[in-house]
Amino acid sequence: xxxxxxxxxxxxxxxxxxxxxLEGSANKLGVGIIxxxxxxxxxxxxxxxxxxxxxxxxxxxxxxxxxxxxRDTANHxxxxxxxxxxEALKQSGLAPADIDxxxxxxxxxxxxxxxxxxxxxxxxxxxxxxxxxxVNHCVGHxxxxxxxxxxxxxxxxxxxxxxxxxxxxxxxxYRIFGETLDIAVxxxxxxxxxxxxxxxxxxxxxxxxxxxxxxxxxxxxxxxxKGMDVSMSGILAYIDGIANDILNGNPHYAQDQDGSNEQITxxxxxxxxxxxxxxxxxxxxxxxxxxxxxxxxLIVGGVGxxxxxxxxMAIMARDRxxxxxxxxxxxxxDNGIMIAHAGLLAYQTGFTTALKDSVCTQRFRTDxxxxxxxxx
Amino acid sequence: MEAxxxxxxxxxxxxxPSAISEALALTLxxxxxxxxxxxxLEHPFIPSAHLAGTISETxxxxxxxxxxxxxxxxxxxxxxxxxxxxxxxxxxxxxxLYKLFLAGISVPQFIAVDPRQGLIWMENIDGQSLKExxxxxxxxxxxxxxxxxxxxxxxxxxxxxxxxxxxxxNEIAKLHFLETVHGDLTTSNILLRDCSRVRADGVTVSxxxxxxxxxxxxxxxxxxxxKAVDLYVLERAFISTHPIHxxxxxxxxxxxxxxxxxxxxxxxxxxxxxxxxxxxxxRLRGRKRSMVG
Numbered sequence: 106x107x108x109x110x111x112x113x114x115x116x117x118x119x120x121x122x123x124x125x126x127l128e129g130s131a132n133k134l135g136v137g138i139i140x141x142x143x144x145x146x147x148x149x150x151x152x153x154x155x156x157x158x159x160x161x162x163x164x165x166x167x168x169x170x171x172x173x174x175x176r177d178t179a180n181h182x183x184x185x186x187x188x189x190x191x192e193a194l195k196q197s198g199l200a201p202a203d204i205d206x207x208x209x210x211x212x213x214x215x216x217x218x219x220x221x222x223x224x225x226x227x228x229x230x231x232x233x234x235x236x237x238x239x240v241n242h243c244v245g246h247x248x249x250x251x252x253x254x255x256x257x258x259x260x261x262x263x264x265x266x267x268x269x270x271x272x273x274x275x276x277x278x279y280r281i282f283g284e285t286l287d288i289a290v291x292x293x294x295x296x297x298x299x300x301x302x303x304x305x306x307x308x309x310x311x312x313x314x315x316x317x318x319x320x321x322x323x324x325x326x327x328x329x330x331k332g333m334d335v336s337m338s339g340i341l342a343y344i345d346g347i348a349n350d351i352l353n354g355n356p357h358y359a360q361d362q363d364g365s366n367e368q369i370t371x372x373x374x375x376x377x378x379x380x381x382x383x384x385x386x387x388x389x390x391x392x393x394x395x396x397x398x399x400x401x402x403l404i405v406g407g408v409g410x411x412x413x414x415x416x417x418m419a420i421m422a423r424d425r426x427x428x429x430x431x432x433x434x435x436x437x438x439d440n441g442i443m444i445a446h447a448g449l450l451a452y453q454t455g456f457t458t459a460l461k462d463s464v465c466t467q468r469f470r471t472d473x474x475x476x477x478x479x480x481x
Numbered sequence: 482m483e484a485x486x487x488x489x490x491x492x493x494x495x496x497x498p499s500a501i502s503e504a505l506a507l508t509l510x511x512x513x514x515x516x517x518x519x520x521x522l523e524h525p526f527i528p529s530a531h532l533a534g535t536i537s538e539t540x541x542x543x544x545x546x547x548x549x550x551x552x553x554x555x556x557x558x559x560x561x562x563x564x565x566x567x568x569x570x571x572x573x574x575x576x577x578l579y580k581l582f583l584a585g586i587s588v589p590q591f592i593a594v595d596p597r598q599g600l601i602w603m604e605n606i607d608g609q610s611l612k613e614x615x616x617x618x619x620x621x622x623x624x625x626x627x628x629x630x631x632x633x634x635x636x637x638x639x640x641x642x643x644x645x646x647x648x649x650x651n652e653i654a655k656l657h658f659l660e661t662v663h664g665d666l667t668t669s670n671i672l673l674r675d676c677s678r679v680r681a682d683g684v685t686v687s688x689x690x691x692x693x694x695x696x697x698x699x700x701x702x703x704x705x706x707x708k709a710v711d712l713y714v715l716e717r718a719f720i721s722t723h724p725i726h727x728x729x730x731x732x733x734x735x736x737x738x739x740x741x742x743x744x745x746x747x748x749x750x751x752x753x754x755x756x757x758x759x760x761x762x763x764r765l766r767g768r769k770r771s772m773v774g
Contacts, residue, residue: 323561332664332698380559387557388514395514420557424495 320376
């Protein structure tokens with residue numbers, strides 16, 4: 106089955122290559138610099154692990170109860186990008202001349218933030234006279250996950266504020282097996298955090314996770330798995346209804362076996378929401394694993410840093426004799442290094458993005474990218 | 482009794498409720514993401530039973546046995562959620578299976594259900610899947626009639642494969658006419674039951690009857706859209722597992738579908754045309770949502 110990780114490329118560089126990557130599809134602005142080493146000439150094996158020279162991120166955080174709007178987010182990115190690029194160069198100890206290509210998130214994501222970062226990337230690329238490489242945000246997550254964890258051919262659960270997909274690799278494409286039919290799971294969590302006025306610092310999802318750990322009662326919520334797909338908007342509407350009741354002074358009561366009728370708290374709601382939506386995600390991932398015949402699961406995307414999700418996935422995988430791979434928040438949450446990494450992989454197959462093709466797109470499906478750098 | 486183990490993917494910790502596994506000899510024959518399928522040669526509660534009426538009198542095979550579909554608890558889920566899902570899904574599947582059988586659609590005969598334990602008993606269909614049958618037929622046709630040029634195999638497919646696919650379309654139409662969608666129509670979920678009979682002249686005519694199985698994802702729906710999606714899922718299944726002649730096969734299935742929908746009654750014609758229109762739209766769509774940040 107999957108043999109080596111690196112294909113035999115016609116014009117493979119024989120020296121290490123370096124890329125800088127800029128990410129800004131949502132409220133996180135990330136700049137990363139990565140170095141790839143060529144595979145050993147003799148004996149032919151996989152290339153050595155990549156070296157992370159810099160990975161800096163600055164997040165636009167709004168006050169509790171508010172989400173981030175495109176215009177303000179773009180403004181934030183514009184304000185910080187120069188500083189982050191300079192800082193990244195300083196951390197890496199490199200000069201612009203040492204960089205081989207400038208990678209940026211071409212999509213998917215929010216329009217204005219994507220554009221502002223793309224403009225920065227184009228400017229740098231012209232200033233430094235280096236080729237531009239447009240990267241698909243989802244592919245960035247997947248490739249970084251594979252690199253860090255060493256998972257060879259996993260079923261990938263990509264879950265974040267903007268995306269919820271179950272992906273499996275086949276014939277040079279990351280194919281989408283299942284996805285959300287309406288909103289992403291992270292979006293569902295973020296919006297619920299707003300309803301409960303939970304702070305957005307460091308991220309609403311993280312704070313929901315903390316509250317959920319203190320939850321006790323399981324509140325029955327709609328469970329919407331439709332074949333290989335999931336739907337979140339109904340659950341959100343339902344739980345928002347309960348939350349608003351409670352906030353307006355009409356308490357709900359738990360219906361536990363022991364007959365106790367304690368009031369439902371926001372901790373209970375956070376707990377119940379997580380249990381329900383994560384169970385749905387684990388279910389569609391399990392379906393994909395059974396369908397494809399895979400034993401590995403890789404979780405990427407911001408919601409992937411949730412420990413309860415990782416735990417549930419691990420139980421499911423272990424029961425099937427498989428294994429879960431997950432990364433920490435440096436790579437789970439949107440970052441520049443994954444863009445640099447995926448961009449460099451593409452660059453090494455001869456791929457670059459001409460200026461006229463560097464337009465951002467909010468709708469960039471994961472399976473639109475031809476994965477030339479894998480030969481399995 | 483022990484369950485057979487199926488490759489590395491068998492779930493080590495999953496066991497049937499002991500009351501069942503101790504009383505009957507069961508063999509694990511299949512394991513999906515959600516359920517396990519066991520085969521029992523004995524009827525669960527009628528020791529001397531063999532199903533009457535499903536096999537012709539001139540060809541009574543000793544019972545093909547009985548299927549036990551088991552939805553084991555999923556340990557990653559909260560126990561209250563897990564119990565709810567198991568009960569609901571088991572009951573929903575059993576109800577649909579029973580309703581369809583009563584309506585005369587070619588599905589396994591429903592026998593018993595225990596929703597809380599996640600168990601469904603039904604008749605076993607002794608026969609290969611449509612997928613395997615097509616593969617076998619295609620290979621045989623290619624080998625035997627290849628020298629007759631392009632027309633040879635093509636005509637043989639019309640003679641042999643087309644009638645069966647018309648029958649398949651017919652069964653699906655009956656299903657949809659009853660406002661039920663299968664949810665997972667693939668060529669692995671259609672089995673072919675042998676119903677040979679002896680003709681008046683003493684010649685045994687072997688006939689295959691399509692039986693639709695696995696209603697785990699089935700739902701009631703009146704929407705033409707849902708039926709179109711059901712057909713589209715089958716179309717995609719043909720394209721991915723029988724790529725060479727899939728266009729032909731799908732055409733025949735749909736012919737059988739349109740002909741069999743409501744048995745040609747005028748009111749039904751309107752409905753089936755609506756479904757076909759929706760199918761065109763679903764094909765164009767192909768994708769569900771586009772990515773928005």
